[in-house]
Amino acid sequence: MAFEPPQRLLRALGETRRSGPEGADETDEWLESLPELAGRAVELRELTVERVQAPGGRSSLVVLVRRADGTPAVLKLAPGRARPGSERAALAHWDGRGAVRLLDDELQEDSGTDGVLLLERLHPDVSVRSLPEAKALLEAAGTLRRLWVEPPADPVFETVAERTGRQAEVMRATAAGESGIGAGAGAGALVEAALAAREELLDRPPETRLLHGTFRQSKVLAGERVPWLAVGPDPVVGECAFDLARLVRDRVEDLIASPSGPSITRRRIKRLAESLEVDQARLRGWTLFRAVESGVRAGRVGRLQDAELLLEFAGWL
Numbered sequence: 001m002a003f004e005p006p007q008r009l010l011r012a013l014g015e016t017r018r019s020g021p022e023g024a025d026e027t028d029e030w031l032e033s034l035p036e037l038a039g040r041a042v043e044l045r046e047l048t049v050e051r052v053q054a055p056g057g058r059s060s061l062v063v064l065v066r067r068a069d070g071t072p073a074v075l076k077l078a079p080g081r082a083r084p085g086s087e088r089a090a091l092a093h094w095d096g097r098g099a100v101r102l103l104d105d106e107l108q109e110d111s112g113t114d115g116v117l118l119l120e121r122l123h124p125d126v127s128v129r130s131l132p133e134a135k136a137l138l139e140a141a142g143t144l145r146r147l148w149v150e151p152p153a154d155p156v157f158e159t160v161a162e163r164t165g166r167q168a169e170v171m172r173a174t175a176a177g178e179s180g181i182g183a184g185a186g187a188g189a190l191v192e193a194a195l196a197a198r199e200e201l202l203d204r205p206p207e208t209r210l211l212h213g214t215f216r217q218s219k220v221l222a223g224e225r226v227p228w229l230a231v232g233p234d235p236v237v238g239e240c241a242f243d244l245a246r247l248v249r250d251r252v253e254d255l256i257a258s259p260s261g262p263s264i265t266r267r268r269i270k271r272l273a274e275s276l277e278v279d280q281a282r283l284r285g286w287t288l289f290r291a292v293e294s295g296v297r298a299g300r301v302g303r304l305q306d307a308e309l310l311l312e313f314a315g316w317l
Contacts, residue, residue: 003038012058015301030079041116072121084115090235098146122221129217151210160238194292197285211243245286262316288317
């Protein structure tokens with residue numbers, strides 16, 4: 001069959017090109033080789049293809065397949081920029097505890113299908129986001145708690161300090177107007193506040209755990225083994241508050257539209273911090289940094305409405 005990338009993935013890869021020259025050539029090469037890569041992965045694993053999942057994700061092609069014994073599974077193909085090797089290592093370490101199970105951990109890069117993961121089939125169209133907000137936050141937080149385990153002894157994952165360090169450099173350049181796309185009126189002060197918060201938070205982190213890295217409600221799908229399982233990690237090692245921060249701003253459009261958005265956000269920070277035993281001030285600080293970073297990044301690639309929403313949210317913090 002034709003492994004046609006969904007429009008959502010193509011748009012996201014287009015944003016990658018606009019964000020800077022680094023990785024653009026690699027992304028184009030990956031797209032050109034995708035049909036051959038997918039076909040080889042299917043043949044090697046003796047899979048039967050059902051369909052490409054749409055709208056799918058923003059960083060990978062997701063194909064619904066069946067294994068030789070008829071078991072439903074998911075074939076995921078991602079470019080190197082999405083760090084699929086890191087995702088593989090995290091899923092192997094979690095071994096199905098709180099996260100989707102990796103089905104072909106023994107099939108490593110010498111297979112000629114780098115960036116390919118075979119995963120257990122969840123319900124791709126049913127995320128925890130489909131629940132009422134309070135219930136969704138509760139279930140998502142419970143799932144996240146199970147992922148916070150001791151990282152492997154070998155330093156195979158990027159640290160929070162390393163990842164946010166790269167992001168901080170881009171934020172400074174964008175705020176200074178050096179990136180070609182301005183950060184927007186009033187964004188400079190928010191960037192400075194976010195960078196200051198980062199420096200303070202990195203001074204004495206309270207714990208080191210393996211984190212999902214990009215956790216939000218839409219990353220938690222309904223499963224068969226257990227009701228909810230996390231998917232799509234971009235794993236990183238650091239303190240738990242960093243991971244929880246992205247969950248604070250879930251459904252940000254609804255928060256911005258509500259006249260009581262700021263107070264709802266404060267209550268959400270308090271509730272999540274208490275339920276997961278995370279320091280409120282640290283959660284607020286990482287929420288600020290991650291919201292500003294996402295807002296600046298959205299502005300750089302031309303998603304100006306998203307940038308405006310995120311920076312307005314950050315201003316409440």
